[in-house]
Amino acid sequence: MTRPAKILTWAFASLLLVLTALAVFIATFDWNRIKPLLNARVSEALHRPFAVNGDLAVRWQRDAELEGWRAWVPTAHVRAENLSLGNPDWLAGTQMVGLKRVEFRLSLLPLLVRQVVIPRIDLKQPTASLKRLANGRANWTFDVASQAEPSPWSVEIGAIGFDEGQMRLDDQILKTQLNLVIDPLGKPIPFSDIVGQASAQKRNAQDYAFGVKVEGLYQGQPLIGHGKVGGLLAIQDARQPFPLQADLRSGDTHVILAGTLTDPRNLGALDLRLRLAGASLGNLYPLTGVTLPDSPSYSTDGHLTAKLREPGGAVFRYEGFNGTIGESDIHGDLTFVARQPRPKLSGALVSNQVLFKDLAPLIGADTSTAQKARGGVSEQPTDKVLPVEAFRTERWRAMDADVSFSGKRIEHGARLPFSDLSTHVLLDDGILSLEPLHFGVAGGNLRLKVHLDGRTVPMQGRAQLSARNLKLKALFPGFEPMQTSFGELNGDADLNGRGNSVAALLGTASGELKMLINDGAISRDLMEIAGLNVGNYVIGKLFGDKEVKINCAAADIGIKEGLATSRLFVLDTETAIINIDGTANLAQEQLDLNIDPQSKGLRLLSLRSPLYVRGPFAKPSAGVQAVPLMLRGAGLVALGVAVAPAAGLLALVAPSGDEPNQCTPVLAQMQAGKTDEITFSAP
Template identity: 30%
Template sequence: MRRRTKRILSISSIVFVLLVTIFIVWFDWNMIKPYVERQVTEKTGREFVIRDLDVRLSLNPLISAEGISLANAEWGTEQPMLDVDKVAFRISLWDLLLGDVVLPEVSVARSKIILEKSADGKRNWDLKKEEEKEAELPEIGKLTLEEGQLTYRDPKTETDVIARIFTDPAADAREMPLDVKAEGKFTGLKFKAQAQGGKIMSLADKTLPYPIKASADVGTTHAEVDGTITGLEKLAKMDLKLNVQGEDLSALYPITGIVFFPSPPYQISGRVEHQKTEWSMKGFSGQVGKSDLGGDLLFDTGGERPILRGDVVSKVLDLNDLQGFIGARKAPQPQDTPAEKEKKKASIEAQKDRILPDQEFKVDRLQAMDADIKFTGESIRNKDLPVEHLVTHLKIDNGLLAIDPANFSVAGGNIIANVTINAREETPSGEAKVDFKRMQLPKLFPKVELTHGSTGVIGGTAKIKSHGKSVGSLLGSADGRLGLIMSGGQISNLMLEVVGLDGGEIMKFLVTGDKNVKVRCGVVDFGIKKGIMTTETFIIDTADTNIIGEGQISLVDETIEMKVSPQPKDFSIVSLRTPVHIGGTFKEPTVYPDKMLAIRVGAAVVLGIFATPVAALIPLIETGPGEDNDCKALIASTKQPLPQHSQGSKKKDGPKKH
């Protein structure tokens, strides 16, 4: 009886399995499509459609679906958000019985995905969520992508990129089987990129470093990276070798969100590491214009505002490469559009007769991030200025820029500047204190031959307050004071005679040689009101000659109206009695005696010296009325508060008497 019962049960089991098998084989799987579509639609809040569904039985059944689509958001640019021609995957029944979902093979053919944001910041991938619990991804063995396309659009940032993604057919033989090619517009700039990556499913492991190698062109910027990324979705950790080059460092702002000042063409390379909110580039090196750069940078996005910290060193610094820092305008570039070229040409044309930069500050960028940068220029290259070394510390705090200090080694001495620019308001305001310490006269003007036999140390100070949207407008609205003192040393006698236009003495020195004259004192003191520099004291007192000056220098329109009156202390029958005038503009100054034709000189004008003094010699009578001046009194006068009544008004009553 028991045998019969067992036989019946065995036959029943076989029949059941056969019936199930027949049912599965002949079952039309499309009958469950409505259920699947309804479930996905309810969970996502978007219409979900499957055109055809099929299952082929085996120990690892092959399930395939064709014509899959998921609707885009109502505000989306086009429908659908997801469109897949065919998805096929095998599922392991044995692992399924054990409670695990394992897919040994998955292939996706001809898929299109659109990810986009609306103008008000909505994201089309924010689907309806009924459960807060994060779904676990199945384990996938081999994934094959064929003709995949991903589109990303963000009208707010002017981004519209199409990426084509596929895996190499010989993926198992390659360490980096994923290929990506993308092009379009990124932050309003022309964009093109290509990349190779590791196996796609390794991206699901947030602890596994994912290998990547990529290059991209964004506008005029070209970048190459090679390294690993851990937790790609949130960029939890990164270790990449980076090489970036371009026409202008400031072009990196819309790409990276990091503010750099305008620069000449550059190339920088280093290793980028990222953990949590910090991005670091330690030991980077590169070239900006004719200057080399190196050091460490750290960009931290974890605070109220992102902050850039760094310690940067240039072993050989060309000062021309810093012109963008003070707002110098840039010439049209080959990559500029015709409209951009015309705009730059017009801008440069309007600025051609001026020296002070009028390029407006980008206030929004100064407010976009904070900074704490130390910069050292170990050796300075500049053919016009005797600058030897530079150390500066720049800080930006919510639109308040402070340079504290900028220490220039100049002509054997120092120029130390402390500058603040407050860009928290629509119109920035600025304050500056500049100290001039122990600068040597012959080194200060190395190109002026008449100073080569001179000695003497120059010092002084300047303090100004101002407001404006550019360096030019800040100086053009400045209020304050500038004072310079030369104490001790010697000055070329030939220089003094040239200033005094003493023809007889000049001819004697040209024949028998120059001699030096001891300097008793030299004081130059300007009051500054609304960008107009007006002389309060201007005297150089030597044993041979007094030189007294008066007039104005306009930082508003960059003009000079100065009169220098030499008073020789000796008698000469061929000395010019009338004063010498310095006029013209900063860019094209002129020097001329009263009622005489102007003689044009170069930009380096030193104490009224002009390039061809012999042309101005006129035989006149000189009585030598000059008197010695008290240097202590002159120096003390520069330390007194600036008289309120004399600032900003043009003098009309002749030279100031001392």
């Protein structure tokens, strides 16, 4: 053997001997010797106590998951027992996280290029106590000193496995204290058993392996529930879905969800089937931060997706949901964006059939629903008609909204024949607008624009109303004499007020109301249909039990600081002209009206005194004036009280097909001031 060959042989043998010795040393080394140094270095880096209190061991073996020559390179299997991580020095308590055992695999080859690759890490019986104070300091935030230059090393964890464990969360900012317990199911449950075969094939998620129980407070509300999760959380593979299922209750609110979490390292996305049910939509605000109105009991079922790392804020989409609110159906799509400075809710809702009673809680008119929402305490006084339920304006600045709603059919029985509903709800920094709120009513339409400024105390509000072409025979379908009528009701109103309820807004309202009716009929039976007992009495006194034709009815009401005053309120019937004057105090809910009939012939000569209607809205009284208010000779002068009201009412005259509108000549003559020339058809 030549000298160079001998040198090469000796060098190779020496290297092999060194590697063998190193391998033997590593294989037989007692890794517990480095625990003091390891504990000290980790504690120093995290600025809190860390310790491996049990055995620390490393064993070497080939990785069966690798192929080719890489499969011959041994992988370090690290096991450490009884680990603890303490709290920072500003928080009382000795331990934040505890682990009975942690096991992980460490790939050696990536270390050559400064990569720490851990294909899998398993946590045995983890416990955690997480806390955040009211000042925002949280023990899960680590005060790691930043380096002048980024580290050349990178860490990559493939998946996390875990078994039974416990977690305690105390978050003073969210007003949340929860206890979470995770236990093995014993036997895995296929994902398809929970979400259905079709949905499972789309997601290709793992089976459920652990049961979860939660109890405590969330956003200050009691929360209890249970659910299921998978056994292996994929950290690096954003495409690997992690199964979730939960059944949660908070008060009257019930939440059921089933689906997957993907890209958990970045809290990337949720894909869930979500069912919600509860006593009132308003009760969701403390739990979700979404401002919704009080409502009857509701139930919805839809598809919830969430992208939690969007640049403009997390985006939640509740798509294709179906459900009910009260006895009305509801369908649609909603999007909630957690943007700054305020989140925003947008979307479109549709109802094929709306019961009118289910709309009442939106304005605080349904005291039973309001009572349930407040846990059984009703604010509506028994002697008050106008709703006193306060709007929750303090919630209006919590988010913005842009939602459209269409109710294709409204059910309300015969008294109020609404046919459909549509509105566009806008909420912008505490200002709520309905632009417009449209009802189809009795073959015509009722259109409102509502503007409520919840930023002011008390709230400022304005409502503009326009009623056009409301057919009288459709308004009173149960009243036979009206079925041959071609008459219509038209009206306008413009009101502004202040206050945090309908009663308060109307009690301070200023503005005006105009209304015109032509070619109708009236009787005690009509008052019965309308539910107006006082009207029943008045009509009975004026006309007995007969139906009487109305040629024209005109009203012009001025309203100032809640006091509505009749500027013009006249009914021209086939037998008499009836002038109504007086006031309605909206703040005190008191009526004070005088009804002065002027006979066109001999039919009413027996009625020597005017009538009155007085008392509270809830139960007014009617009677005959003891002494006539005035001598009545030329009663038609009442129609000419003011020229201006007549001019305003002319704008409400609308043609009824080919039939002449009998209000037109009357109002035209009143506008010209020719009250002495006003004529009507003889009875």
